Amino acid sequence: xxxxxxxxxxxxxxxxxxxxxxxxxxxxxxxxxxxxxxxxxxxxxxxxxxxxxxxxxxxxxxxxxxxxxxxxxxxxxxxxxxxxxxxxxxxxxxxxxxxxxxxxxxxxxxxxxxxxxxxxxxxxxxxxxxxxxxxxxxxxxxxxxxxxxxxxxxxxxxxxxxxxxxxxxxxxxxxxxxxxxxxxxxxxxxxxxxxxxxxxxxxxxxxxxxxxxxxxxxxxxxxxxxxxx
Amino acid sequence: xxxxxxxxxxxxxxxxxxxxxxxxxxxxxxxxxxxxxxxxxxxxxxxxxxxxxxxxxxxxxxxxxxxxxxxxxxxxxxxxxxxxxxxxxxxxxxxxxxxxxxxxxxxxxxxxxxxxxxxxxxxxxxxxxxxxxxxxxxxxxxxxxxxxxxxxxxxxxxxxxxxxxxxxxxxxxxxxxxxxxxxxxxxxxxxxxxxxxxxxxxxxxxxxxxxxxxxxxxxxxxxxxxxxxxxxxxxxxxxxxxxxxxxxxxxxxxxxxxxxxxxxxxxxxxxxxxxxxxxxxxxxxxxxxxxxxxxxxxxxxx
Numbered sequence: 001x002x003x004x005x006x007x008x009x010x011x012x013x014x015x016x017x018x019x020x021x022x023x024x025x026x027x028x029x030x031x032x033x034x035x036x037x038x039x040x041x042x043x044x045x046x047x048x049x050x051x052x053x054x055x056x057x058x059x060x061x062x063x064x065x066x067x068x069x070x071x072x073x074x075x076x077x078x079x080x081x082x083x084x085x086x087x088x089x090x091x092x093x094x095x096x097x098x099x100x101x102x103x104x105x106x107x108x109x110x111x112x113x114x115x116x117x118x119x120x121x122x123x124x125x126x127x128x129x130x131x132x133x134x135x136x137x138x139x140x141x142x143x144x145x146x147x148x149x150x151x152x153x154x155x156x157x158x159x160x161x162x163x164x165x166x167x168x169x170x171x172x173x174x175x176x177x178x179x180x181x182x183x184x185x186x187x188x189x190x191x192x193x194x195x196x197x198x199x200x201x202x203x204x205x206x207x208x209x210x211x212x213x214x215x216x217x218x219x220x221x222x223x224x225x226x227x228x229x
Numbered sequence: 230x231x232x233x234x235x236x237x238x239x240x241x242x243x244x245x246x247x248x249x250x251x252x253x254x255x256x257x258x259x260x261x262x263x264x265x266x267x268x269x270x271x272x273x274x275x276x277x278x279x280x281x282x283x284x285x286x287x288x289x290x291x292x293x294x295x296x297x298x299x300x301x302x303x304x305x306x307x308x309x310x311x312x313x314x315x316x317x318x319x320x321x322x323x324x325x326x327x328x329x330x331x332x333x334x335x336x337x338x339x340x341x342x343x344x345x346x347x348x349x350x351x352x353x354x355x356x357x358x359x360x361x362x363x364x365x366x367x368x369x370x371x372x373x374x375x376x377x378x379x380x381x382x383x384x385x386x387x388x389x390x391x392x393x394x395x396x397x398x399x400x401x402x403x404x405x406x407x408x409x410x411x412x413x414x415x416x417x418x419x420x421x422x423x424x425x426x427x428x429x430x431x432x433x434x435x436x437x438x439x440x441x442x443x444x445x446x447x448x449x450x451x452x453x454x455x456x457x458x459x460x461x462x463x464x465x466x467x468x469x470x471x472x473x474x475x476x477x478x479x480x481x482x483x484x485x486x487x488x489x490x491x492x493x494x495x496x497x498x499x500x501x502x503x504x505x506x507x508x509x510x511x512x513x514x515x516x517x518x519x520x521x522x523x524x525x526x527x528x529x530x531x
Contacts (some may be wrong), residue, residue: 039504058504058518076517079503080488098520099485117520118485136485136523 009036017045024049039079044072047089064091067108078190080117083110086127099136102129105146111200118155121148124165130200139179140167140212149196151204162214168193170209230384231396231409232258232361235470235491235500236329237377237434237477241495244272247466248373250510254499255361255370255380257506261409264384265365265395267356269472271531272375274350280330281324283346285372287392292344293319300340308335322345322353329402344393344430349403351474356395378529381407387415388433390521398436400443403474405476406434409487409502410466418462438463442471456480456526470500478528485523492516498529511517 008018016034024030027050036057039042041060044053047070055063056072061079064072068087068115077095086105093101096114101118105127110131111119118136121129130151137155140148143165154170160177167180168189176182185193185206193206222228234254235449238244246268251393274472275281286295301321302458304310310332313324325332329348336343349355353375355368361382376526381396388394397405412418418441427440441462445455456478466486471478479500481489492499492507494516501507504518521527 036508038508041505057514058508060503060505077504077520096520098488103524122456137483156292187477 002229003031003033005033005035007035008038008040009087011169013040013043013228014052017042019047020044020047020051024051035150041079044070047072048093049223060096064206073084077110082112083108083127086110096133096189101131102127107146109196115152121146121165124148128196130196130202132200132202133162134171136175138177140165142179147192147196149193149200151208159214161218162212167212168196169212170204175213179215179218183211183213185211186207196198215218230261230387231407232261232382232470232502232506233407233470234258234380234382234499234502234506235411235477235479235498237498237531239498240496243372244376247375247378248369249371249465250497251373251378251380252365252371252504253509254267254501255382256498257508258382258502259361261430261502261514263360263488264380264385265358265383265392266361267383267395267397267407268368268373268378268380269354269355269366269397270351270373270375270378271351271403271472271474272307272353274323274474276350277386278328279331280323280348280350281322281353282320282336282348283352283359284323284336284391285335285344285346285357286317286321287319287357288344288455289340291432295321295333295343296320297321303339304332304335308332308341310503317355320355320368325455347399347403347405348401349474349490349530351401352399352405352472354397354399354405355497356397357392358390358395359426377472377477377529379405379407379470379477386413387435388431391431394431394433395514396435398433398439400436400440401447404439404446405440405445405470406435407468408438409468410482412438412463412465412467414415415463421462422436438467439467448500452478452528453526454477460524468502475527475531477531478526480526481521481523483524489521489529490518491521492518 014039039059039060045065050069054070056074062081078097083091084103086108088107092111097116099117101116101120102110108218112131114133115133120135120139122141124146128144130149134152144163150169154173159180160174189205315322365428396407399405412434420435468487
């Protein structure tokens with residue numbers, strides 16, 4: 001398979017993104033390497049073909065945002081909003097990710113080997129996120145659908161105002177957010193978790209995780225809420 | 230939005246290259262802060278009884294043509310003080326071997342439009358409006374030497390774009406602070422400080438934070454205790470980077486609303502709002518790169 005290199009020390013990011021958008025044929029499965037990303041923003045955003053993009057270094061904001069079909073591997077850390085609003089495909093961050101990782105992702109799989117910052121998976125809409133390390137506060141806030149696996153610990157207000165997304169956590173959460181609750185793991189949870197861990201290349205025992213989901217008490221307006229202190 | 234940079238060198242040989250390593254860091258933050266830029270450099274201290282003032286003449290009628298040598302002659306005539314002056318454009322470092330209050334009082338009386346940017350034994354401070362590249366060129370930032378520095382690129386949100394509202398802000402002696410973010414209670418902080426006789430030069434929110442923390446240090450708090458008081462008192466969004474004669478300190482608000490990234494090697498600690506300002510540093514590909522956690526204190530000693 002043809003392989004291509006873009007060295008951002010000598011060519012522009014726009015040229016590379018333009019190539020990934022305009023010059024690929026439908027179903028293009030080529031392998032593209034990005035050298036010297038040096039924290040540039042918007043690397044490999046909005047991809048729409050099953051290419052593989054390997055970023056060799058640290059990526060800036062919104063790397064692989066709005067991804068569709070592509071596989072993007074970042075051999076370094078990722079800035080704010082990695083894989084935000086992903087539709088499908090896979091994004092794998094080998095280092096740590098900053099705030100808002102995988103925000104609003106509709107589909108696809110985001111794997112972060114290191115820690116993720118605050119608000120990881122905020123407003124998740126159907127994507128899957130596996131974090132090898134820990135996540136910051138307000139992760140999974142208002143997550144509507146999809147699954148989030150946290151192998152380490154979580155900060156404050158994990159899963160605040162969850163809808164139907166499910167969180168699996170191996171370590172401890174500093175606190176759960178409003179309406180989030182621990183629930184018993186079912187066989188279906190263990191199977192789903194085993195599959196996600198396997199896809200992420202992690203060999204933790206699914207039995208070591210706990211499930212967090214919505215108590216659904218915020219689903220309906222409670223006119224008496226202010227009387228119930 | 231603003232950009233923050235900081236650099237502390239551990240290898241003595243790198244002190245000579247401090248400015249040269251920093252300039253690309255500052256320019257890398259141009260998109261985050263194109264309207265003003267500034268830099269505080271900490272170098273070997275002057276002797277015990279000596280002080281230096283960083284002065285800015287851009288707000289005087291003469292501007293960059295200010296008669297700096299006339300100033301030192303007048304100090305000799307009026308106060309019998311031998312002062313040395315090191316001039317860079319509309320900026321100069323005035324050093325002398327007497328108590329600084331007497332000199333500052335005289336300056337306020339005779340040159341009210343001359344802005345005193347900093348006071349101390351170790352700190353030199355430069356700031357002005359313009360792009361980071363323009364400001365770096367204006368004051369020859371690449372030639373700066375020292376053990377550590379704090380730099381800033383500004384995109385104003387809370388007060389006007391003027392040289393005195395650019396960062397770093399200073400208070401007391403040998404203390405400076407730069408800010409990315411916006412405070413929601415700067416006026417509460419001002420009202421708490423004013424009864425203690427603390428005076429403000431501008432209406433800028435960052436100045437409130439700077440004077441608050443310096444006040445705590447002056448009252449005897451260790452840096453860590455002062456920063457903890459800061460977490461309790463200051464509300465809003467902030468990444469603060471502070472410089473003292475022998476330390477750099479960094480804190481982020483509990484919501485980590487404003488970014489920061491650190492790269493550490495055996496030779497240096499480099500801090501910036503984003504990695505793209507660190508990418509050029511020697512050996513950075515093998516540096517320990519991490520994101521400082523919210524509401525934690527990070528203190529590096531020179």
